Amino acid sequence: MCAATIRKVLLTGGFRFGGVHAFAQALAHGFEILGYTSEVISPFAIFRRWHDLRDPAVLKILGTQALFAAPFARRAICVVHGFPRPDAQGWLKTITKLILFKVINRLPSCRLVAVSHYVAVHLKCVNLRIDAVIHNPVQEAFLQPWQEQGERHYLTYVGRLIFAKNVHQLLPAMLQMLNYDPQLRIYIVGEGPQKKELEAIAQGNPRVKFTGNLDSNAVIDVLQKTRVFVSGNEMEPFGITYLEALSEGCIVCMPACGGGIEIDLSGVGKYIYLLPLSFDFTETVSTLKDAWQSGNNTFNISTYRNENTATQYFHIGVTI
Secondary structure (H helix, E strand, C coil): HHHCCCCCEECCCCCCCHHHHHHHHHHHHHEEECCCCEEEEEEHHHHHHHHHCCCCEEEEEEEEHHHHHHCCCCEEEEECCCCCCHHHCCHHHHHHHHHHHHHHCCCEEEEEEECCCCHHHHHHHHCCCCEECCCCCCCCCCCCCCCCCCCCCCCECCCCCCCHHHHHHHHHHHHHHCCCCCCEEEEEEECCCHHHHHHHHHCCCCCEEEEEECCCCHHHHHHCEEEECCCCCCCCCHHHHHHHHHHHHCCEEEEEEHHHHHHHHHHCCCCCEEECCCCCCCHHHHHHHHHHCCCCCCCCCHHHCCHHHHHHHHHHCCCC
């Protein structure tokens, strides 16, 4: 089929405040810049769009929760946002997803795309074919120019408060940093089942704030006051929150493993710092201190503009 036969792009999102939803919104905006009508729907609404699902003139970009629709789709790109984790999702979901990936490999009307080479390597280890690796875009709000507004005093985490993010392992070291700088404040942005546990670790310290979920503009406001952004998922598939933090001038601390390292290898030791996989308290505090004392962030976000990523997906779509 030729490129002219694509008249519309249909994408499936995820949790409103999650990375998959941010990915879908940003990619949809990228396609609109390229001149294509795009729409983001819930993964559970995909079968209510049967005509679009079967229409080869509609390019479908299916997120992890909508991959079950792939066998019924014509012209679909299935996006793998991470390698299935039985410790977090259970063995049943893990095996089901791996079988589904294998089925997708055999479908002539579908392509399988990974969001990072880290994810692709894991999938190749179980004999899955990855048709392309395309890094995630960042939402348009985070691409706007900004001016430094003074000293940054926040040490910040943004994301879901779940076991896999390892905030419970990072927070003791973050609290230790309060003794290092009297102006430092800790911001924990997000919701999740670990919130009460994390609040108990903080013990009501007035310099620690749990904000709950925030919209993009409020997150940007926090990030522009943040000196160091930290996250602890050692199996992070890529890390849109890393991109968002870097785009707003933050220094980023991430585990020394995962797809986030692919964002900008040249920035490691400058505005990207790697945390020990052991989460050893002393080593983690040392890394946070190094990051707090580092120079300015010179990260160039332009590579991750929405239209650049949409173009890569479009080139895959026209080959189906």
